[in-house]
Amino acid sequence: MNICIMGFGAVGKGVAKVISIKKDELKKKYGLDLKITGVSDSSGAAISPDGLDPNLLLEVKEKEGRVSQYPEYGTDNLTGLNFLEKVDYDCLVEVTPTNIDDGEPARSHMLKAFKDGKDVVTSNKGPLALNFRELTEAALSNKVKFKYEASVGGAMPIINFAHDTLAGCNFESIFGILNGTTNYILSRMAKEGSAYEQTLKEAQEMGIAETDPTQDVEGLDAACKIVILANSIMNKDVSLKDVYINGISKINQESILLAKKEGYLIKLVAEASDDTLEVSPRLVKSGTPFSVDGTMNVATLNTDLAEDVTVVGRGAGSIETASAILSDLINIWKS
């Protein structure tokens, strides 16, 4: 199976690392020989039909800052759709930076891959939150596979879990803590009695919150994810603009203490149900799966036959997210 990776940031590098670690095991366990025939980043690409060495890719990116410096097979300025024209691949791993304004350039990359009859695996929330039906229908009409487990909650696998493991169930609603940064901030505020601004600052210093934390703390990241879950698991046809969004920046110690007194915690909860599509701070009870601390993600599926089923896992991380991409690749290979 030949894959090409577009985007070589945290997730793309994670994919290379994971392939390097698992290469022999994948051959033995699944008869799967994963070959990276091309990688592109914002400034260029490396392409070899015989396969690029994942460790050398990581080394070049680390030292030179761009994959086009890969010895012999590197090319400057070959990116985007032009890259896809040149590379020989079976499956595109689309992990370019996410864009929640128009989903580009990831959307165009994926549409081209579908049109060319290629499978796609992605962690890219933007295009999925904006153009879900366009993408899934393009995959369907071109009879190729499209998997995107890593787009929601990195290592909290919920989409394939719903589709495959719970194949006998229908899903009536989904509740989730889908953003690790805000869960971390709220957990620390509850434990330490610290103020919002101070806790955010510390989370930024620790690398848990980004320099511009808007997408996380204002609930946009969680909103993208609940849209993806609503579309893929509940068969809705919704987009980011349909979500009622309320972030955590106005949560203060008074409200946290008030909740605590009655045995509740405040969490940023995303909900998709028949009449609600919402991200907002909510009270959750201690002793339920939603009371988990730290950067963890949680999603509960309310099913018709099995009542509530919940998955808890790490929402982010380079290797963690890459593990979801690897599982998608294996499942494409097996099916």
Add this chain to the structure above:
Amino acid sequence: MNICIMGFGAVGKGVAKVISIKKDELKKKYGLDLKITGVSDSSGAAISPDGLDPNLLLEVKEKEGRVSQYPEYGTDNLTGLNFLEKVDYDCLVEVTPTNIDDGEPARSHMLKAFKDGKDVVTSNKGPLALNFRELTEAALSNKVKFKYEASVGGAMPIINFAHDTLAGCNFESIFGILNGTTNYILSRMAKEGSAYEQTLKEAQEMGIAETDPTQDVEGLDAACKIVILANSIMNKDVSLKDVYINGISKINQESILLAKKEGYLIKLVAEASDDTLEVSPRLVKSGTPFSVDGTMNVATLNTDLAEDVTVVGRGAGSIETASAILSDLINIWKS
């Protein structure tokens, strides 16, 4: 797809109910026409190559106490291996009462089905906890499918989750709260300050604990389940006798309060790791998935790539357990 159901207690009836509810949906969604060509209980059977009506089966069992009273197609005294000789089926749903002494008669039923080239889906812990390798190897050598998601934690799907959804990961250890009855008793003792004996009695009155609660409170049920998880997910070769087992009957209010003071709860935890196979009361921290209340089951997989991934769900219930069996049937059909 023709199935026969052996055992028509809570789980068997749940399977019939679920098939009755989902019949049209399964056809539409998966092209799957599930036909029940035979059902046996301890006193007889009903067999029809054209398919039995699940609602009539439930009605007959409810009114007459045995499926052999099914009009036209019922037969007294046709059970066990003789039943399997007579019925025309693709997949055996083995849900006879579990037996943790020698796994019989379920073990023989499944071995015969494998030998006859039939797939098997089961919720039957006993034979899996005692003869795991014998059964999985018999399925493998006869090139048939063998699925047993329902044997561990009814509607807390963890086995297929590990095998399929987390296909890219290896599993280094498993921790679980795998018995709903004991979790219910311990949760109530912690919340209400009640004594063990009193709480057990109330759980029995509510139908949550059985009249003879030994298998639950002494940890045997959880031990069977951790054996199945260790064998199927961690590729071990262990049996019930290899588990160090310690139940909850000696837990008192003093120990619960002592734990509470330090922010801990006492739960009956099952562990499978490199050097440990154990069921025993343990301290778990509030704010982790293991702090869940009531009859819920939890299992955490410690993975090589995605750190800890946890599933929480209902551990028992007729429809809930049947939903896991249905998902197994669908996945056999799809593969």
